[in-house]
Amino acid sequence: MDIEFVREQFPALKRDFIFMDNAGGSQVLGKVIERISGYLVHHNVQLGASYKVSVEAGEKLKYATSKISQLLNASRPEEVVIGSSTTLLLRILSLSISKQWTKGDEVIVTDTDHEANVSPWMDLKKKGIEVKVWKVNPETLELELDDLRKLLNNRTKLVAVSHASNVLGTINPIKKIAEEVHNAGALICVDGVAYAPHRKVDVKELDADFYTFSWYKTYGPHLAVMYGKYDLLLKLDSLNHYFIGKEEVPYKLQPGNFNFELTYSTLGIIEYYNEIYRRHFNPKKDEDFQTRLTKTFGLIASHEEKLASILLDYLNEIPEIRIIGIPEAAAGRRVPTISFVHSNLKSDEIVERVDGHRIGIRFGDFYAKKLIQALNLEEKNGVVRVSLVHYNTQKEVRKLISIFKGIF
Template sequence: MDIEFVRKQFPALDKDFIFMDNAGGSQILGKVIQRINGYLIHHNVQLGASYKVSKEAGEKLAWATKQIAKFINANRTEEVIIGPSSSMLFRILSLSISRKWQEGDEVIVTNTDHEANISPWTDLKEKGIKIKIWKANPETMELELSELKKLLSKKTKLVAVTHCSNILGTINPIKEITQMVHQNGSLVCVDGVAYAPHRQIDVQDLDIDFYTFSWYKTYGPHLALMYGKYDLLLEMDGINHYFFKKDDIPYKFQPGNFNFELTYSLLGITEYFHEFYKQHFPEDKDSAVLMLKKSYEVIATHEQKLTKRLLDFLNEHQKVKIIGTPEADALKRVPTISFIHEDLKSNEIVEQIDDYRIGIRFGDFYAKKLVEDFDLTKNNGVVRISLVHYNTEEEVKRLIWALGKVI
């Protein structure tokens, strides 16, 4: 991967600081910043008016949404819902879809998810919805399909699962999960927040019903996206004003409208990946889906190198326990690496690393059930090092040097 090309696209990287808390929020692309500024300067008006600037603004946002839909390979732009956060979008979905559910219907959640994809579902207990917990194997810390099969029933309406744990870094087999759930006649809702910064999202290939991720962790602004299959969105009641119709998608799920300038700025992300592809495959001319596939393969290879170097170091320390798979295989994990120490609390390690101008983090990262079930609260949660493709081997080497002095 051309690391110099990549780093030039992120203005914040031009400073003496190493960003390794990327699962909490990545750095933003310069192209995104430019798009925000451009929209606010030239098109900062309300949509739907008859005057020229309003019409132009509407056309620009329609174009941006079309490119976003292509980015995740959605069938149509109406399947893309923009909102302020993944947590809010999951909440909107749970309120909307559960209106037609009956007392005694069931939802399955995991104990490895961020709370964003748990609480909106478990709160439905107040309506008489039964909640089942799909628990990870305490030895391997992995979700097993055999356990899911035991939980599924004729009353299962939906399974909520993460594509990738924001602590474990483990990639779950979403295609296999979806196939099993669909065979049961149930729906799947996937949290892709920890996955989206690292790998291609192809919603048609996955055949998922709902998929959500946050753009501010995927090189963009504080905004989120939810994909939903059109037919499912169409039959749902929204939460917007009463006079909107069933086919007012996605607006019926966007009370108060969506953020115009931030939505328009997402063009900067799609443009970046297009240029990334041209930089690495200058002679190729592929479809949008294949273009992203090739680009993310380059990214995965680079991230695996970084992950292996760090895991090799941590695995050599007897007092360190990796929380998640200790392997660097890019097919099994993303470069979100968590660990605990036999003698030191997680906060003690992180606070000492701060002195080296390296940003890592400790805690439960809102995956509270995972931290509690795996008995990690006594450590003050885990130490989490979350890399992305703009991190360098030199930065990892510097982190290892600093950790060597601390642990």
């Protein structure tokens, strides 16, 4: 991958600082920044009016949501729900969908997920919904399909699970999980926040019923998106004003509307993926967008695997270190979000000693509190997490290792 080209696209990367807390938030593309200011300068009006600028603004946002739907490989733009954060979108979904559930209905959550895909479902207990927990195998640090099968039954309404854990970095086999869930007559709601910055999201291929992620972790602004299958969204109760009908998908789930300039700016991300493709491959006329995207993310995945292998090879050699996740770099099994603990040092002690070197890494539970509890890592103050993305370099990873060498 042409790393110089990639880094040039991110104005913040010109600074003398190494960003390795990308699972917390990635740096923003110049193309995104340009579109935010362009929209505000030229089209900052209320939508839906008959005057020229309002009509143009409406067309621009319609275009942006149609491109987002293409990015996700959704069937139609109405399947794209925009919101300020994944946390809010999942809360909206739980409030809306549960209006049609009754006492004794069941939901399954995991103990590896970020709370964004746990609390909205847990809170339904107050309504008499039973919430079951699909627990991580503490030995393999994986969610086992057999354990899920034991929890599913004919009262299960929905299974909430993440595509990748923001602590373990492990990729869950969503397609297989969706098959099990659908066989049981339930729906699957996927948190793709820790996955989407690294791999292509294809909601059709996954057969996900609902799928969310946050743009600020995929090189864009503080905004999020939730995909929902059209017929399912149509059935949901509206959370908008009484005069916004049930058929008004997705507006009924976007009370107060979405942020226009930020939504428009996501076009910059899609264009960036296209540019990576054009830069590295010989564009063929008959190659469709999905094929191009697959190639782009293939490049990203192999670059990330290389970065992860450098760090993991080093960490795996240190007897005091335990990787919290899969200890191999294999791009098909994990993303380069790498967490570990040290037997003699607390996680905050390690991070504090890195802070002075102009490198951003982080310690804690990362709101995956139930996972940190399940693994008894609270007394370590959680894990040390180094979260890499494709704009990180081998040199940066080696610099971090040289600093680690002075600590343990």
